[in-house]
Amino acid sequence: MNTPEFSKEGFKAFIIIIPFLSQVIINTVFAFSSFKISEINKLSTLNLRSRSPVFKAMLATDMEESRTGVIKIPDASPKVLESFVSYLYTAETTLDEDIARDLLILADKYQVDHLKEFCERYMTSNVTYDNAIVSYAFAHLHNAKLLQDAARSLIIENIDMGTLMEREDYKELSEQDPHLIVKLYEAYYTNLARTKDSNVEV
Structure with a gap:
């Protein structure tokens, strides 16, 4: 053929x-x-x-x-x-x-x-610590929800938000698409509140 x-x-x-x-x-x-x-x-x-x-x-x-x-x-x-x-x-x-x-x-x-x-x-x-932010932005651009969720979860659960701002990929994303940074922090604080609520219940 x-x-x-x-x-x-x-x-x-x-x-x-x-x-x-x-x-x-x-x-x-x-x-x-x-x-x-x-x-x-x-x-x-x-x-x-x-x-x-x-x-x-x-x-x-x-x-x-x-x-x-x-x-x-x-x-x-x-x-x-x-x-x-x-x-x-x-x-x-x-x-x-x-x-x-x-x-x-x-x-x-x-x-x-x-x-x-x-x-x-x-x-x-x-998805790894090193490529999580790039993967998060890429997934958003191409409507890849599974990848975006995985990258976002890795960021908010495993990366210190204080040191996150020092990363070059973070700085690039904040300039190119600040809306995604806002979404990232919303997810971070939602996860933080959920974790605190779970600890109180225990």
């Missing part, structure tokens, strides 16, 4: 789904920011339509993507584009911390919900 052609400046390469799919894609997608759907293989279109309502709209009869068979994915690195397209056609991909973040952005943009959830769960399991 043919997966998309990847193309740029006249280059074209048919991609065949075989056990070595990831290596084939690496060899052909490098530095490309668009992929072309095989005109012969209608299953390619069906896969995209079923995975993403955004692609479904793009591939409507009167849209440019439907006429040309080319879907442009701007601002995606070759590695991320490879993983994204691979997931669309196989429902499988391998994550690390960096690629999970970038894939979640693409999945959110193109409404590939299962991929977004997969990336979000991965990122949630990797």
Whole structure:
């Protein structure tokens, strides 16, 4: 079965789904920011339509993507584009911390919900003291509630709010989105009051 052609400046390469799919894609997608759907293989279109309502709209009869068979994915690195397209056609991909973040952005943009959830769960399991504030802000931006809740909980339960203000990521967030800082303190004091109430009851 043919997966998309990847193309740029006249280059074209048919991609065949075989056990070595990831290596084939690496060899052909490098530095490309668009992929072309095989005109012969209608299953390619069906896969995209079923995975993403955004692609479904793009591939409507009167849209440019439907006429040309080319879907442009701007601002995606070759590695991320490879993983994204691979997931669309196989429902499988391998994550690390960096690629999970970038894939979640693409999945959110193109409404590939299962991929977004997969990336979000991965990122949630990797929230730490060092990346909690960045993860909190990122999750808010991309409506990743599970990740946002995990990051916020780690911050308010494990980080001293006095020293928090000295962190560079805190300072950046306070400048870029002070509303999120307010929400963070609201959660902190709510949690503090709840803890005090629990101690009184005991």
